[in-house]
Amino acid sequence: MSKSISGFSKLSKSKKIDWVVDTYFSNKEEAKTIIKQYWNANDKLQQLHDEFIENTITNYYLPLGIAPNFLVNNNLYTIPMAIEESSVVAAASKAAKFWLNRGGFKTEVISTTKIGQVHFTFNGDYNILKKYFQHIKPQLIANAKPITKNMEKRGGGILDIKLIDKTNSIANYYQLHATFETLDAMGANFINSCLESFANTFKTEAIYFDGIKDSDIDIVMSILSNYVPECLVRAEVSCKVEELNEDPNVSPEDFAHKFIQAVQIAEVEPYRAVTHNKGIMNGIDAVVLATGNDFRAVEAGVHAYASRNGSYSSLTHAKVDNGIFKFWIEIPLALGTVGGLTGLHPLVKLSLEMLNKPSAKELMMIVAVAGLAQNFAALRSLTTTGIQQGHMKMHLMNILNQFNANDNEKTTLIEHFKTNVVTHSAVVEAIENLRR
Numbered sequence: 001m002s003k004s005i006s007g008f009s010k011l012s013k014s015k016k017i018d019w020v021v022d023t024y025f026s027n028k029e030e031a032k033t034i035i036k037q038y039w040n041a042n043d044k045l046q047q048l049h050d051e052f053i054e055n056t057i058t059n060y061y062l063p064l065g066i067a068p069n070f071l072v073n074n075n076l077y078t079i080p081m082a083i084e085e086s087s088v089v090a091a092a093s094k095a096a097k098f099w100l101n102r103g104g105f106k107t108e109v110i111s112t113t114k115i116g117q118v119h120f121t122f123n124g125d126y127n128i129l130k131k132y133f134q135h136i137k138p139q140l141i142a143n144a145k146p147i148t149k150n151m152e153k154r155g156g157g158i159l160d161i162k163l164i165d166k167t168n169s170i171a172n173y174y175q176l177h178a179t180f181e182t183l184d185a186m187g188a189n190f191i192n193s194c195l196e197s198f199a200n201t202f203k204t205e206a207i208y209f210d211g212i213k214d215s216d217i218d219i220v221m222s223i224l225s226n227y228v229p230e231c232l233v234r235a236e237v238s239c240k241v242e243e244l245n246e247d248p249n250v251s252p253e254d255f256a257h258k259f260i261q262a263v264q265i266a267e268v269e270p271y272r273a274v275t276h277n278k279g280i281m282n283g284i285d286a287v288v289l290a291t292g293n294d295f296r297a298v299e300a301g302v303h304a305y306a307s308r309n310g311s312y313s314s315l316t317h318a319k320v321d322n323g324i325f326k327f328w329i330e331i332p333l334a335l336g337t338v339g340g341l342t343g344l345h346p347l348v349k350l351s352l353e354m355l356n357k358p359s360a361k362e363l364m365m366i367v368a369v370a371g372l373a374q375n376f377a378a379l380r381s382l383t384t385t386g387i388q389q390g391h392m393k394m395h396l397m398n399i400l401n402q403f404n405a406n407d408n409e410k411t412t413l414i415e416h417f418k419t420n421v422v423t424h425s426a427v428v429e430a431i432e433n434l435r436r
């Protein structure tokens with residue numbers, strides 16, 4: 001039976017570890033050893049990680065892999081990817097190589113507008129509220145100047161604020177719907193600070209406006225939206241159908257036909273669309289994480305966008321036009337290359353430098369490309385050999401590690417499975433045979 005504890009966050013790190021080890025583990029020494037094994041020997045680096053969050057006891061590692069050969073708008077990139085799934089980096093690299101010889105990826109940022117809302121209730125006449133909003137709007141912007149002046153100097157800031165009537169959905173519910181340009185910052189703190197300033201001005205100034213009492217306006221909350229359909233990027237690959245000629249067992253025409261069918265299925269069938277988009281997010285999240293961005297925000301926004309027409313659908317599309325095969329993605333991505341973890345986490349700094357210190361717009365393009373490449377690799381396998389061949393080849397090492405295979409055993413079995421089908425039971429059998 002575990003026990004509750006108060007004042008936990010105030011304990012020292014070693015006392016926190018003692019508590020968790022004493023409370024939950026039968027083999028306390030082993031638990032402590034694992035926790036400490038993942039500490040960094042460099043105390044300063046460890047302290048940095050300790051201080052990212054509260055109650056840190058150790059570090060949780062993910063591999064950081066790199067996928068070279070990405071030609072994006074005629075620039076070559078090596079893309080850093082933080083991910084645990086065995087086949088993702090290999091798939092990205094293969095797709096990059098395929099398109100490297102066919103013109104590479106073409107991308108464009110369509111828009112970069114971010115959104116935040118003050119949600120409030122108003123108990124009174126909408127016409128008076130509209131007049132008050134028109135009257136107070138310049139002051140909402142002026143009072144936020146201490147927050148916005150630096151962003152404005154760089155060319156960003158508040159784009160607009162609108163009053164939205166939501167009383168059809170909830171009685172007395174309105175919004176201040178604000179749009180922002182946050183340039184190279186993801187902008188969450190900037191937007192939230194602006195919104196809280198708007199809310200404060202909106203509430204406190206209301207009593208001076210004829211026809212509104214202080215108690216008429218109640219601020220419910222002020223927060224950015226992670227739904228960013230106006231922060232959009234598009235990435236595309238295209239080539240002549242006859243150039244889709246990598247696999248001697250499939251004609252380029254059949255390949256294109258089946259590939260497009262697979263995309264169409266994901267466009268109309270939500271069960272397939274979710275898995276199709278999950279594969280896209282394999283690539284997107286891995287780069288988002290490696291570059292210190294918030295993958296939960298990206299995930300939430302991307303999936304909302306995938307259902308914007310009322311039914312969950314594919315994020316990618318494909319067609320053949322005049323003998324040209326085209327495959328593209330359009331997704332919302334609110335990313336930053338300054339602020340947040342970007343200047344703090346040494347591996348994030350390394351990843352951004354590997355990408356030639358991109359602007360947020362450039363990073364949007366690179367991340368979209370990683371998603372498109374991942375989807376291309378998945379659909380190519382799914383519509384030709386099936387996914388398991390490649391997946392299980394990559395998964396082989398995980399199974400070998402589960403059975404504590406030594407280096408010699410690994411070498412022998414990797415060789416063996418170059419010509420044999422990898423299944424979990426086949427690997428177990430091969431290990432047992434080898435050890436007999």
Ligand code: MEV
Nearest residue numbers: 275276278279378379387
């Ligand atoms: C696995 O992580 C991703 C795939 O399922 C994606 C897809 O089915 O398109 C292979």
